[in-house]
Every structure is written in structure tokens, then in C-alpha cells.
Amino acid sequence: MSAQGAPFQPVQPVRAYQRVAEQIEDRILSGDLPPGSRLPAERELVNQFAVGRSTVREALRVLQSAGLVRSRPGDPQGAEVLGVTSDNLSRALGRLARSQISTLGELVQFRMVLEAESNRLAARLHSESDLARMSEQIERMESLSKVGLHAFSEADALFHRAVAEASGNSLLGLCARAVHDAVVEVIEQKIAKAADATVWMERSVAHHRQVLAAIRDGDGARAAQLGRQALYDYYADHVEDDTRRLLTAALEDG
Amino acid sequence: MSAQGAPFQPVQPVRAYQRVAEQIEDRILSGDLPPGSRLPAERELVNQFAVGRSTVREALRVLQSAGLVRSRPGDPQGAEVLGVTSDNLSRALGRLARSQISTLGELVQFRMVLEAESNRLAARLHSESDLARMSEQIERMESLSKVGLHAFSEADALFHRAVAEASGNSLLGLCARAVHDAVVEVIEQKIAKAADATVWMERSVAHHRQVLAAIRDGDGARAAQLGRQALYDYYADHVEDDTRRLLTAALEDG
DNA sequence: GAATTCAACTGGTCTGACCAGTCGCCTGGT
DNA sequence: ACCAGGCGACTGGTCAGACCAGTTGAATTC
Numbered sequence: 374m375s376a377q378g379a380p381f382q383p384v385q386p387v388r389a390y391q392r393v394a395e396q397i398e399d400r401i402l403s404g405d406l407p408p409g410s411r412l413p414a415e416r417e418l419v420n421q422f423a424v425g426r427s428t429v430r431e432a433l434r435v436l437q438s439a440g441l442v443r444s445r446p447g448d449p450q451g452a453e454v455l456g457v458t459s460d461n462l463s464r465a466l467g468r469l470a471r472s473q474i475s476t477l478g479e480l481v482q483f484r485m486v487l488e489a490e491s492n493r494l495a496a497r498l499h500s501e502s503d504l505a506r507m508s509e510q511i512e513r514m515e516s517l518s519k520v521g522l523h524a525f526s527e528a529d530a531l532f533h534r535a536v537a538e539a540s541g542n543s544l545l546g547l548c549a550r551a552v553h554d555a556v557v558e559v560i561e562q563k564i565a566k567a568a569d570a571t572v573w574m575e576r577s578v579a580h581h582r583q584v585l586a587a588i589r590d591g592d593g594a595r596a597a598q599l600g601r602q603a604l605y606d607y608y609a610d611h612v613e614d615d616t617r618r619l620l621t622a623a624l625e626d627g
Numbered sequence: 628m629s630a631q632g633a634p635f636q637p638v639q640p641v642r643a644y645q646r647v648a649e650q651i652e653d654r655i656l657s658g659d660l661p662p663g664s665r666l667p668a669e670r671e672l673v674n675q676f677a678v679g680r681s682t683v684r685e686a687l688r689v690l691q692s693a694g695l696v697r698s699r700p701g702d703p704q705g706a707e708v709l710g711v712t713s714d715n716l717s718r719a720l721g722r723l724a725r726s727q728i729s730t731l732g733e734l735v736q737f738r739m740v741l742e743a744e745s746n747r748l749a750a751r752l753h754s755e756s757d758l759a760r761m762s763e764q765i766e767r768m769e770s771l772s773k774v775g776l777h778a779f780s781e782a783d784a785l786f787h788r789a790v791a792e793a794s795g796n797s798l799l800g801l802c803a804r805a806v807h808d809a810v811v812e813v814i815e816q817k818i819a820k821a822a823d824a825t826v827w828m829e830r831s832v833a834h835h836r837q838v839l840a841a842i843r844d845g846d847g848a849r850a851a852q853l854g855r856q857a858l859y860d861y862y863a864d865h866v867e868d869d870t871r872r873l874l875t876a877a878l879e880d881g
Numbered sequence: 882g883a884a885t886t887c888a889a890c891t892g893g894t895c896t897g898a899c900c901a902g903t904c905g906c907c908t909g910g911t
Numbered sequence: 912a913c914c915a916g917g918c919g920a921c922t923g924g925t926c927a928g929a930c931c932a933g934t935t936g937a938a939t940t941c
Contacts, residue, residue, distance in 0.1 A: 701934035
């Protein structure tokens with residue numbers, strides 16, 4: 374042990390733009406500066422922080438790349454506060470997916486885990502209004518399946534969001550969505566959904582009805598297994614051969 | 628459907644610093660510019676990209692805040708490429724935790740899900756060398772428990788990393804680590820570990836041995852349950868009262 | 882050969898300028 | 912009284928050039 378009691382902590386230099394960014398970020402995260410509110414103009418921030426404009430701009434860049442803020446040229450009201458979103462999470466996961474660090478198989482497996490767990494928790498913790506929302510989205514999916522794939526996917530996303538809300542864990546939902554986006558980004562062009570989109574959408578609606586039924590029954594295991602199986606069926610043929618065992622392993626987890 | 632065939636896509640302006648950042652990011656993600664390699668100096672990038680220095684700097688700020696590069700004043704070799712890490716994921720999750728969007732209970736529950744699933748998959752897919760690595764880290768934890776909490780935690784992290792590698796899904800490990808860091812950031816000061824750190828470390832070593840045994844036996848369910856239970860025992864008293872049911876629900880999943 | 886000095890870098894910051902875009906007011910015509 | 916159009920005062924995006932403090936490595940000195 375050290376003889377002089379608490380040793381001094383090493384201190385690394387803190388850049389000016391970091392302190393500016395931290396101050397603004399703290400205000401946003403603390404609820405001061407709520408979403409929709411506006412930051413002062415850059416030249417005004419220069420006065421308030423007593424730093425150069427480039428410093429202010431680098432700080433704003435950091436906040437913007439974190440998804441906390443959005444700025445638009447010529448906006449007389451200054452940068453808009455967006456609040457905390459899952460955008461940055463999605464981007465981070467997307468990068469992991471695009472790098473060799475994680476393969477498509479890992480992404481899909483991860484999604485299987487997240488959606489299955491989301492379903493399982495929803496089965497345990499759902500409320501009546503949650504069920505109503507899920508049901509509503511399934512109806513929308515069915516009606517939108519005649520309109521187009523894009524609208525259909527949107528309703529699909531809303532269904533999963535409703536499930537995530539029912540599970541009581543928004544984080545699960547956000548991550549699942551981020552991974553979903555990452556998967557789509559990586560693989561979308563490889564799957565020629567358009568060929569039998571109608572058939573696929575019909576089957577998807579039927580699958581979602583099954584999930585909803587399992588959640589309503591409080592049968593977490595079945596809800597989880599349904600989610601896993603659907604992902605497996607859909608993606609198993611498209612992942613690298615050597616990572617398919619990951620999916621198989623995840624599939625048999627329940 | 629539209630009468631003119633494919634409609635034109637709306638186009639939003641792309642800033643110069645974005646294109647600079649994208650070019651560099653692509654090179655990093657594609658494996659060109661591997662971790663440890665160096666970017667040219669800023670003034671050299673100014674020449675190569677034919678933009679002003681502030682533009683280059685804003686691009687570098689974006690990359691740096693994404694955890695892809697790190698720069699240091701006076702470094703004659705230029706910014707260092709870090710590759711894709713979980714840092715940004717951690718920061719994003721930390722922000723979600725610090726805002727009202729997600730509670731500590733959700734974070735812990737999420738961690739329960741991730742670690743349990745990681746353990747379960749490791750039990751199914753592990754190799755002998757994986758087991759050796761886990762065992763080695765447990766030995767290190769035991770010996771380091773006399774040195775200090777910090778060193779202990781480091782070995783602990785390496786154990787979980789070994790588990791994640793055994794599970795075949797690095798994404799799970801990175802996310803688990805990110806959530807772990809976020810939890811630590813939010814709650815660390817609230818838990819007075821120091822008081823009975825020795826006792827806690829002893830119990831932790833015993834717990835890790837149990838997990839390792841379950842993984843070695845291929846008993847995924849038990850490995851998962853052990854992971855969940857340990858987190859529950861450790862954190863249940865520290866989460867908000869109204870989110871403890873989340874942990875309970877996650878606990879009873881297996 | 883080892884210690885010291887120094888010059889050529891580096892990234893961080895500031896200043897001041899210009900551009901294109903946006904908004905709001907103010908004017909002119911109806 | 913109302914609406915259209917234009918004009919100016921902003922905005923953020925970009926560039927150029929300068930200075931500073933820090934690092935590095937080679938030349939210099941002992």
C-alpha cells in the first residue's frame with residue numbers, strides 16, 4: 374500500500390472544446406435544454422464560453438456526431454437540441470458490423486438473443502394497453518402489406534417497439550432496432566425480397582400473430598422461441614457458412 | 628404507384644467535413660488503416676483532401692468522438708488509428724442511462740440478459756483453449772485480490788472477455804462490456820465496495836469458478852442462471868424500487 | 882559516449898474573412 | 912387591408928493565416 378495515503382491521480386490535459394461540449398451535454402442530459410429547444414448561435418457561444426469559434430464548432434461537431442444536436446445552415450434560431458436518441462447506438466453497432474470485428478452471423482445471433490428476450494419479458498410483464506398496441510400494429514401491417522414493403526416495415530418496427538415497451542426495458546428495444554438496422558444495412562441488397570414480398574409479408578403477419586398470442590398467454594418461452602425461429606428461418610441461408618452454427622446454437626437455447 | 632417510374636430521391640447537402648470523415652472511416656473499417664497505424668498530419672490531410680484545416684479538424688473530431696482515432700498534441704506521427712472499439716457504444720449507453728430514457732434497473736437487466744446469454748452460448752460452443760483462458764483469469768483474479776480492486780476488476784473483465792470469445796459472438800462481449808461500463812459510471816460511487824472489498828472479491832472468485840464449471844460441463848442453463856443471480860444479488864438493492872421487478876423478471880427467465 | 886540544446890515539426894486555439902442559405906421585415910402594388 | 916417581392920441582417924460552413932505549447936530527434940557540446 375502507498376505510504377502517503379491516497380496517491381495523486383494522473384491527470385490528462387482537457388481540451389477546450391471538450392469542456393465546452395461537456396457543459397452543453399450536461400445541460401442536455403440533465404433535462405435543462407429539453408429536446409426541441411435551441412442552442413445560442415455559434416458566435417454567441419463564442420462570447421459565453423470565451424473561446425474561439427473553431428473551438429465552439431468542434432464542440433458542436435462532437436455533440437452532433439453523438440446525435441444530441443442538429444444544426445442547419447442559415448437557421449437563425451441556432452442548433453436544435455435533439456435529446457438522447459438511439460442514433461448513436463445504431464451508428465456504433467453499424468460500425469462494429471461493417472468492420473471485420475463482427476460477422477453477419479454474429480449480428481443475426483445477437484438479434485435473436487435480443488428479440489427473444491424482449492418477447493420473453495413482454496410475456497411476463499405486459500399490460501392490457503401494450504397488447505392493444507401490438508394488436509393494432511399487426512392490423513396495420515396486414516392492411517399496409519398491400520401498399521408496399523416500406524410502409525409494412527415501418528409498422529413492423531412499431532410492433533417490435535410496442536413489444537419492447539411492454540418488456541419494460543427500452544434499452545432492449547433500442548439495441549434490437551440498432552442491430553436490425555445494422556443487419557439491414559449489411560445484407561439488404563443480398564436478399565431479393567421483392568421477388569416474393571407478398572408471400573413473405575403474409576407469413577410475417579401470421580408469425581407476429583403467433584408472437585402476440587404467446588405474449589398474451591404469458592408464455593415467455595414460446596414467445597422467445599417464436600422470435601428466434603423466425604429470424605433463423607429468414608436469415609440462416611444468408612449468413613456465412615462458418616457462422617451458421619451460432620444461429621443454431623442460439624436457436625436451441627430456449 | 629408513381630407514373631414516372633422511380634421517383635427522384637430527396638437529397639440533403641453533404642458537408643465537406645462529412646466526406647472527409649467518411650473517407651477516413653471507410654479506410655479504417657475496411658481494414659486498410661489497421662489499428663496502430665497513423666494518419667497523416669493534419670496539414671498533410673489538408674493537401675490530400677484539398678480543404679481547409681478547420682474542415683479536416685472537424686472531421687477528425689467526429690472520428691475521435693466515435694473512438695476510431697486518437698490524437699495527441701505534438702505527435703510527429705499524426706493521429707493514431709484505434710480501430711473499432713466498444714468505447715463509443717459505452718458512451719452512447721452511458722448517455723441513455725444518464726438521461727431519463729433508461730433507468731439503472733434497465734441497464735442492469737440488460738446486463739443480466741447479455742451475460743446470461745453469453746454464458747449460455749459459451750457453455751455450448753467453448754473450446755479447450757477457451758476454458759484454459761477462463762481458468763487462467765480466475766487464477767489471476769484470486770492472486771490479484773490481494774493487490775487491489777482495480778487490478779482485480781481488470782482480470783474480471785478479461786474473464787468475461789474470454790467467455791464472450793468462447794461464445795463465438797464478440798458483439799455480445801462488447802455490448803456487455805459497454806453496459807458494464809455504463810453501470811459502473813452511473814452507480815459506482817453509490818456502492819461502498821471498499822468497505823468489504825476483500826469479502827466481495829472472495830465471493831466473486833467463487834462465483835466465477837461456478838460459472839466456469841457450468842460452462843465446462845456444457846450446462847448452459849446453469850451458466851446463464853449463475854450469471855443472472857450474481858448480478859441480481861449484487862445490484863438488486865441499488866436499483867430504483869419501481870424497476871426491481873425488471874430484475875426479478877429477468878432472474879426467473881431461465 | 883552521454884547529456885544538452887535546438888530547430889523543425891505536431892496538434893490546439895484564435896482571428897478575421899467570405900460564401901451561400903434562411904428568415905423577417907418593409908416596401909410596393911393591388 | 913392584404914399579399915408578393917425584395918432587401919438586409921442574420922445563420923452555419925469553409926478557408927486562410929497566425930501563434931502557442933508540446934514533442935521529437937538530430938546536431939552540438941562536454
